[in-house]
Amino acid sequence: MLMQGEDVKIDFEKAMEELEETVSRLEAGELTLEESLEAFERGMSLVRMCRKKLDEAETKIAKLVETKGGELVTEPFRLEEDVG
């Protein structure tokens, strides 16, 4: 559970950053034609990747607690509806 969060984090944030960087690089207009086409293809695949991530997105809710042994674990978390 914890590791899964890590993966998602790296993918989306990194992909967005790389996408923005790619667009800026392309917009600067200093690339060779080959580099431009490569940048464009890379950018489009990042766009697809980011959109896919958003489409797959589903909120996960967990509870971070410490066991008696002092270990960090996540447990399922459920909202209790009877309090407010």
Next chain:
Amino acid sequence: MLTIYSVSDVNRRIKQVIEGDEFLSGIWVRGEISNFTYHTSGHMYFSLKDASARLRCVMFRGNNMRLKFMPADGMLVFAYGAVGVYEKAGDVQLYVEDMMPAGTGSLYLAFLQLRDRLAAEGLLDAARKRPLPRFPSVVGVVTSPTGAAVRDIITVISRRAPGTTILVVPAQVQGDEAPESIVKALDLVNRASALIDVVIVGRGGGSIEDLWAFNDERVARAIAGCKVPVISAVGHETDFTIADFVADRRAPTPSAAAEMAVPDMAETRQAILQLSLRLEAAATAEVRRHRERLERVARSHVFRFPQDITREHRQKLGDAYQRMAAAMAHKLSEKREAFGALAARLDVLSPLGTLARGYGVVRTLPERRVVRSVRSVARGDGVEVVLVDGSLECVVSTVKEGGPDADAGRGRED
């Protein structure tokens, strides 16, 4: 010598002196609001007074927009800001950046003392504030697992950014145990800091006593020491706690904290769309740029008149060919002449020519050896006489020696 100064000079000097004073550059002032004016420009003008003095105050729109209460005449407040001078009027006034009602006496005094202490340590410095991540994947929530706050936060995050993982770190947020519990929860966050992008620390509204854990020094220091950027979200808009000052961002409510923590997915989608449009436009522009470059080169002279490149070579080739042909022709006629001369000489030497002139060749029979001397034949031998158009086979009847002249002379004698 007497120097006369202009009013502007004097006011400028006053401004320099006052605004250069470190003590006056950031102070909390306690006083009662009077002459409050909420100008149409959005700025607030008022005075703070006590029993024996008054101080002009201005709170600009940018600052007063964040106020969690509407100031009014007669209200006792704590105002924070820098003393400055309005040069045009020579007015000394407090430029208020923050203000809160000073309703509850000693608690607020304790609050201010702690705040000043932390400020003196630099824990409230703007430079310490960390930016929040733009696309957090995991949001930690230090709060009661059963309160309205956690529900609000989950609702808002699920709506805005469905891909987010919400990690609730349960803490007691009210009562004597609360500070210790919050500190403990923040410690768990620190230990899992590699996984958590941003943490919301807070609780829903309540009385000032309910919220007091968030004015606890241990909590304040735990927030300041948190490895993950912290958004404080304590109570309602009007509640201000030490936690709010120490946190990287203050949210007026837990829902607002959730909104600060995660981007709206619709906006993110929009941003991705924008980026993809820019990407396509930039790629198109790049291709056009390269094509234009290509066309510029293609329009250059050598490409428009490629024959120019070969013309000279072709010229040289033509010249060479002509020279070669001429040389060949010359050589040929020379040879032909030589051949003609040779042929003529051959003609002269040919035995056929001699035969044609009436000579004959005498050969022995049957050996057909040319007879060069009368001594090589005897009377009665068969010989062949070759003429130009055939041959005669003859028998020798007489052999006479001597040259043709002697023979002729002797013949005449006979």
